Amino acid sequence: MAYENIIVETRGPVGLIKLNRPQALNALNSALLGELNAALAAFDADGRIGAMVITGSEKAFAAGADIKEMQSLEFVDAYTKDFLGDWEKVTRIRKPIIAAVAGYALGGGCELAMMCDFIIAAKTAKFGQPEITLGVMPGMGGTQRLARFVGKAKAMDLCLTGRMMDAEEAERCGLVARVVPGQDLLEEAIQAAEKIASFSQPVVMMTKETVNRAYETTLAEGLRFERRLFHSMFALEDQKEGMAAFTGKRTPYFKNR
Numbered sequence: 100m101a102y103e104n105i106i107v108e109t110r111g112p113v114g115l116i117k118l119n120r121p122q123a124l125n126a127l128n129s130a131l132l133g134e135l136n137a138a139l140a141a142f143d144a145d146g147r148i149g150a151m152v153i154t155g156s157e158k159a160f161a162a163g164a165d166i167k168e169m170q171s172l173e174f175v176d177a178y179t180k181d182f183l184g185d186w187e188k189v190t191r192i193r194k195p196i197i198a199a200v201a202g203y204a205l206g207g208g209c210e211l212a213m214m215c216d217f218i219i220a221a222k223t224a225k226f227g228q229p230e231i232t233l234g235v236m237p238g239m240g241g242t243q244r245l246a247r248f249v250g251k252a253k254a255m256d257l258c259l260t261g262r263m264m265d266a267e268e269a270e271r272c273g274l275v276a277r278v279v280p281g282q283d284l285l286e287e288a289i290q291a292a293e294k295i296a297s298f299s300q301p302v303v304m305m306t307k308e309t310v311n312r313a314y315e316t317t318l319a320e321g322l323r324f325e326r327r328l329f330h331s332m333f334a335l336e337d338q339k340e341g342m343a344a345f346t347g348k349r350t351p352y353f354k355n356r
C-alpha cells in the first residue's frame with residue numbers, strides 16, 4: 100500500500116510509523132487513520148516484527164482530530180456512520196505499540212498516544228484535551244482512558260479547562276512512562292521496542308493482553324485471567340528455553356513457540 104500521510108519503516112524487528120502531515124501539525128483525518136490502521140495491521144501480521152513505535156514530528160505528535168474535516172459534520176452522519184469508531188482498531192493490535200511523543204499531543208493526539216501501550220515523551224511534549232474550547236468533548240477515549248491513567252481530579256482538570264500539561268507533569272501523574280531529551284526520543288523508543296521484540300512473542304502478547312485486562316474487569320477476574328495465562332505459558336518451548344538459559348547461565352534463544 101502507498102502511504103501519503105504516514106511514513107512506514109522497519110528497524111530490524113521494530114515497525115516504525117511516523118505521522119506525516121506537517122502542514123497541519125499531524126491533525127488526524129480519515130485518510131491518515133486508514134493508513135495508520137493498515138500499517139499497524141500489516142506489522143501485527145508480520146512474524147518478523149515484535150513491537151511498533153508511532154511517532155510524529157518535533158513540533159507535534161498530533162494536534163488532534165482534523166477540525167477542518169470535522170467542522171461541518173451533522174449528528175445523524177456522526178451517529179449512523181459511527182464517526183471515530185475506527186480509531187478503536189488501534190487498541191485491537193496484539194503486539195506492543197510505543198508512542199514516542201514530542202511537541203503537541205492534543206485531543207485525538209493525546210487519545211491516540213493513550214491507545215498505545217506506553218508513552219515515551221520528549222521534554223517538549225505537551226498533552227491536553229482541548230475539545231471543550233471547540234464546543235465538544237473528547238470522543239476517542241479522552242474522558243475514559245485519561246481518567247483511568249491519571250485519576251479523576253487531573254482528568255477533570257484537563258478535560259474541563261482544556262489546559263495543556265508538560266512532559267514532567269504527565270510523567271508525575273502516570274500518563275507517561277519516561278521523559279527523555281528530544282534528541283534521544285526516537286532512539287529510546289526504538290531501543291525499548293527492540294528489547295520487547297527480543298523476548299518470546301506469545302509471552303509478550305499475553306502480557307499485553309493481561310495488563311489491559313486490569314482496565315476492563317474486576318481484580319478477582321483479572322487475577323484469575325493472569326493465573327490461567329501464566330499456567331498456559333508452561334506449554335511454550337520459550338518457557339523451557341528461558342528457564343534453561345537462566346540455570347545454564349547463557350542467553351536465551353526464543354523461537355516464539
Ligand SMILES: CC(C)(O)CC(=O)SCCNC(=O)CCNC(=O)[C@H](O)C(C)(C)COP(=O)(O)OP(=O)(O)OC[C@H]1O[C@@H](n2cnc3c(N)ncnc32)[C@H](O)[C@@H]1OP(=O)(O)O
Pocket residue numbers: 122123124126127162163164165166167203205206207208210229230233236237238239241
Ligand atoms: C478526537 C476528538 C473527538 O477528541 C476531537 C479532537 O481531537 S478536536 C481537536 C483538538 N485539538 C485542538 O483543538 C488543537 C488545535 N490546534 C491548536 O490549538 C494549535 O494549532 C496549536 C496550539 C496546536 C499550535 O498552534 P500554532 O503553533 O500557532 O500553529 P497553528 O498555526 O495553529 O497550526 C498550524 C497549522 O496546523 C493546522 N492545525 C492545527 N491543529 C489542527 C487540527 N486539530 N485540525 C486541523 N488543522 C489543524 C492549523 O489550522 C494551521 O494550518 P493553516 O491554518 O495554517 O492552514
